[in-house]
Amino acid sequence: MKSVFKRTPTYKNVPTHYCPGCGHGIAHRLLAESIDELGVREKTIGIAPVGCSVLAYDYLDVDMVEVAHGRAPAVATGMKRTNPDKIVFSYQGDGDLAAIGTGEIIHAAHRGEQITVIFINNAIFGMTGGQMAPTTLLGQVTATTPDGRDEKFQGFPLTMCELLSVLPGAIYLERCSLHNPAEIRKAKKAVKHAFELQAAGEKGLAMVELLSPCPTGWRISPAESMKWIENEMMKVFPLGRFKG
């Protein structure tokens, strides 16, 4: 019988700790598939962030480190500069990359660090209980914006791809979404491309932003979450390639 679907080896066969409807599992799988298809597993070093996906190393069968909140691009810089032959990626949420680690991602991009960044944008702080993230939408109710985010007090949602696109050191920036199979297939291509660039020795930072559902943090069902990405998030975070 012909096999039409199988688990990619770098994605471990273990039970998940992520909530029902969470996008991390999909994102992990896209990463694992890309690593396996490019045949770089044995020279890949990954960086897990602070947040729900701190346990990414429980799912991805590559050498991994877990680092302080937001510092992943600095850690990746230290790794890649001393090991130019390795493939180094960071996996970061929106609190990690767009709040506490804004300085590190901007300067890593600014220096043109040869690293791959997977940026999970779910418009919320998931692990700590659904607080406002820099990416939270206007009007969105969170634990720390009980009346909805108001630009007069909390500013507008921070769009990282657009922000980084002005830096010459960022060579590839693309925003994709994980809310339906068609978009997931596009996201897969983007993630793989971000690894390909590094593997080919292209000088510069490659980042893929993934709009990702967090039903628990959003206090809605997984099915409603997918619709919310399409109807609300994508208006503020348009999909597409911003660089490269």
Place this chain on the structure above:
Amino acid sequence: MCGNEAMAESAIIAGCDAYFGYPITPQNEVTAYMARRMPQEGRVFLQCESELAAVNMVFGAAATGKRAMTSSSSPGISLMQEGISYLAGAELPSVIVNVMRGGPGLGNIAPSQGDYFQATRGGGHGDYRTITLGPSTVQEFADCMPLAFDLADFYRTPVMILADGILGQMMEPLVLDNPDNAIKRITGGKKTRYKLPVKDWALTGAKGRKQNIVRSLWLGEGVLEELNYKLQRKYYQIEQDEVICEQSDDLDSAEIIVVAYGIAARIVRSAVDAARQQGIKAGWIRPISLWPFPYGYISRAAQQLRVFLVVEMSLGQMLEDVKLAVAGSCPVVFYGRAGGGVPTVEQVLEHIKQLWTKQKK
């Protein structure tokens, strides 16, 4: 060659693969020296966007098994404390040099010893210690580096060098030779290069082995406590094996013992020599390893009744360790200058004389 440059060159001799730093006075000679020398050796130099980034770049390089270091001065070292706690938690070998200046806050750029507590108590969060070495000459500042890298690799722990603005800026003749000799000199001949374990934990790509994970998060019940006990066992071994201390030859006959480290210890030495010429029975003890602190040396000296004078360029930090060692069996008095003030030989001598007169009464 100034102290900062001598230390930097010694780090290169010790096999430092990567230096990450951010400019701050009074250690700017280090970044400038490394910017020129590291590329010549085919190694990594990077000026970072902040000390936060610098210490995390050290974390990244160290996680892959490389010898990595950073240097800074007091305010920058405060920023690095988050990273140092993670280095301790993830058990990553690394070397951090603090060329201390006056504080708190922005303070000034004059020499100080105000970061003793921060360095020896573990300035970041959590239950950890950092090996801390306090050199007092340019030669020692340089000799600390091969020892620091070996200690870091041997124990899988961050090591801090606690120097000050004077030591960083001053020029003295020195010998820069192989790490063996450097370690012999700084340890008074007790140690040579360490037999270092293979870094089989390092992140080098999971080729022909299971994945390696470097982490400091342990969520399961009791699992972090296990790590804490493991660290404590390591710290206990360090306390047993890695104390470095120097004392004056005539300590047995001394009735006044002056305790000081770093540049303050040199001033003390001159003051004690002058006091002895005046017939005062004084001696000195100079901790070189500040953690592990040489409690044994001081408590042995406190077995007979004498007065201890602690001299620091702070308003009393190492003083607490001396008191712990003396444990109430002898009087301990203090003289210190702060905010960039440096005690003079005359001032220290005056304090010794006063103690001597009191004692004779």
